[in-house]
Amino acid sequence: xxxxxxxxxxxxxxxxxxxxxxxxxxxxxxxxxxxxxxxxxxxxxxxxxxxxxxxxxxxxxxxxxxxxxxxxxxxxxxxxxxxxxxxxxxxxxxxxxxxxxxxxxxxxxxxxxxxxxxxxxxxxxxxxxxxxxxxxxxxxxxxxxxxxxxxxxxxxxxxxxxxxx
Amino acid sequence: xxxxxxxxxxxxxxxxxxxxxxxxxxxxxxxxxxxxxxxxxxxxxxxxxxxxxxxxxxxxxxxxxxxxxxxxxxxxxxxxxxxxxxxxxxxxxxxxxxxxxxxxxxxxxxxxxxxxxxxxxxxxxxxxxxxxxxxxxxxxxxxxxxxxxxxxxxxxxxxxxxxxxxxxxxxxxxxxxxxxxxxxxxxxxxxxxxxxxxxxxxxxxxxxxxxxxxxxxxxxxxxxxxxxxxxxxxxxxxxxxxxxxxxxxxxxxxxxxxxxxxxxxxxxxxxxxxxxxxxxxxxxxxxxxxxxxxxxxxxxxxxxxxxxxxxxxxxxxxxxxxxxxxxxxxxxxxxxxxxxxxxxxxxxxxxxxxxxxxxxxxxxxxxxxxxxxxxxxxxxxxxxxxxxxxxxxxxxxxxxxxxxxxxx
Numbered sequence: 001x002x003x004x005x006x007x008x009x010x011x012x013x014x015x016x017x018x019x020x021x022x023x024x025x026x027x028x029x030x031x032x033x034x035x036x037x038x039x040x041x042x043x044x045x046x047x048x049x050x051x052x053x054x055x056x057x058x059x060x061x062x063x064x065x066x067x068x069x070x071x072x073x074x075x076x077x078x079x080x081x082x083x084x085x086x087x088x089x090x091x092x093x094x095x096x097x098x099x100x101x102x103x104x105x106x107x108x109x110x111x112x113x114x115x116x117x118x119x120x121x122x123x124x125x126x127x128x129x130x131x132x133x134x135x136x137x138x139x140x141x142x143x144x145x146x147x148x149x150x151x152x153x154x155x156x157x158x159x160x161x162x163x164x165x
Numbered sequence: 166x167x168x169x170x171x172x173x174x175x176x177x178x179x180x181x182x183x184x185x186x187x188x189x190x191x192x193x194x195x196x197x198x199x200x201x202x203x204x205x206x207x208x209x210x211x212x213x214x215x216x217x218x219x220x221x222x223x224x225x226x227x228x229x230x231x232x233x234x235x236x237x238x239x240x241x242x243x244x245x246x247x248x249x250x251x252x253x254x255x256x257x258x259x260x261x262x263x264x265x266x267x268x269x270x271x272x273x274x275x276x277x278x279x280x281x282x283x284x285x286x287x288x289x290x291x292x293x294x295x296x297x298x299x300x301x302x303x304x305x306x307x308x309x310x311x312x313x314x315x316x317x318x319x320x321x322x323x324x325x326x327x328x329x330x331x332x333x334x335x336x337x338x339x340x341x342x343x344x345x346x347x348x349x350x351x352x353x354x355x356x357x358x359x360x361x362x363x364x365x366x367x368x369x370x371x372x373x374x375x376x377x378x379x380x381x382x383x384x385x386x387x388x389x390x391x392x393x394x395x396x397x398x399x400x401x402x403x404x405x406x407x408x409x410x411x412x413x414x415x416x417x418x419x420x421x422x423x424x425x426x427x428x429x430x431x432x433x434x435x436x437x438x439x440x441x442x443x444x445x446x447x448x449x450x451x452x453x454x455x456x457x458x459x460x461x462x463x464x465x466x467x468x469x470x471x472x473x474x475x476x477x478x479x480x481x482x483x484x485x486x487x488x489x490x491x492x493x494x495x496x497x498x499x500x501x502x503x504x505x506x507x508x509x510x511x512x513x514x515x516x517x518x519x520x521x522x523x524x525x526x527x528x529x530x531x532x533x534x535x536x537x538x539x540x541x542x543x544x545x546x547x548x549x550x551x552x553x554x555x556x557x558x559x560x561x562x563x564x565x566x567x568x569x570x571x572x573x
Binding site: 030 | 318
């Protein structure tokens with residue numbers, strides 16, 4: 001464990017805890033952004049430059065803005081003082097399931113067996129070619145999903161205008 | 166003679182290797198990479214803030230000239246009669262903003278309010294690390310992801326604008342921040358799509374690789390800048406428009422709009438924090454200009470081969486200053502857009518044009534060997550000019566009888 005890994009891991013976990021525990025929703029969102037940035041740093045440490053910078057571009061640049069807009073447009077930004085409607089223990093089964101799934105994945109991977117995983121020579125070019133040949137179906141499905149979401153957003157936004165008239 | 170010019174051209178690189186070589190005997194092994202990084206960072210931190218300081222004076226003088234007044238011409242060297250035509254102004258401005266009281270509103274979110282200018286300046290400064298300033302002069306060469314690094318950091322400035330606007334607890338700040346985010350998110354798409362044409366042709370995301378792809382010499386004297394192609398010419402202007410919007414420059418300065426919402430997201434900032442916002446905005450503009458130069462204007466390459474004796478970093482700085490002067494000229498000339506015009510322009514004009522430009526760049530790439538040059542030029546321009554005319558018709562000012570909806 002190197003020093004940079006310790007710093008990045010501490011930052012990621014600490015900001016994730018802050019994102020869950022802070023009372024002000026915008027502070028939570030900013031904490032989450034710090035988590036995204038820490039994850040990007042961890043990707044960079046694994047020499048996955050493309051994934052790391054894409055993480056920053058997509059999550060810090062776009063998803064964070066989306067979250068912030070959603071917070072500002074749906075409810076006040078005042079700190080919420082009412083207690084949570086659902087018992088905090090309700091999340092326990094989900095947390096256990098998520099932990100089991102991740103533990104199974106980690107134990108099945110070569111990292112758990114202390115074997116040296118083969119280091120593939122991945123360039124952006126190979127990523128693009130794979131995306132356009134082997135993984136073209138998932139890509140197209142994603143494009144369809146995003147288009148449907150965009151159309152849905154436009155329709156929701158249009159309805160307001162008709163009501164006004 | 167050629168050796169002398171080459172020595173001047175490579176002077177910063179030689180100086181750095183010389184310093185590192187001397188430090189190797191004195192300093193411990195682990196400190197050398199840190200020293201190397203510091204030696205690469207220092208020129209960036211020295212040159213670009215100084216350029217910013219000079220730009221503020223040149224901008225005020227230039228705007229004064231456009232508006233038929235004088236602009237700053239008093240401040241020179243203190244306690245003497247030397248006035249330097251007003252070019253001491255930036256020192257006085259700097260001292261003023263350092264000594265001013267830093268006022269934080271009582272209801273402001275103190276921590277976020279404090280962090281916002283820092284979170285804005287750091288990504289902007291980091292973008293400079295991948296720009297090739299001259300031959301062999303890239304502080305951080307990322308052969309796989311250079312351009313992606315630039316755009317990723319450019320996108321992360323949006324959040325700091327929101328932080329500034331939200332934490333101030335001021336309606337003008339929040340309005341400015343919302344305007345800024347809507348504008349930056351919208352104009353990021355044409356910005357990236359217009360830069361993508363160059364990536365398609367050059368086949369690399371490395372910025373130094375993109376400069377090298379323009380080094381080929383045509384007709385014995387002309388470097389093949391990407392600007393000298395139909396898609397490059399159109400792409401450069403699309404890029405410049407989107408870059409102006411991304412850097413909140415006039416005519417896209419709605420987030421600041423001092424006549425409507427005071428100063429937008431930095432209304433509640435004073436003293437040196439305000440100066441940091443000002444600095445980050447200009448440094449962001451310079452970085453965008455630097456990227457435009459790298460992508461379309463040949464980076465540090467001269468336009469003509471026989472001008473190659475001028476040092477490469479002079480070419481980069483010269484092109485940068487020329488683009489800054491262009492932006493000052495635009496600021497003095499164009500009025501501010503309205504919000505609906507701004508959004509309509511991004512989504513109904515810039516986005517279709519960049520998509521068509523991507524298509525034309527693809528055709529250009531496929532027809533390199535099979536179609537003669539003149540046919541490619543005429544075809545490429547026709548494919549771009551007709552949509553330009555068709556799309557642009559919707560934005561022409563219509564002069565008709567004025568309707569007063571509420572006053573009739």
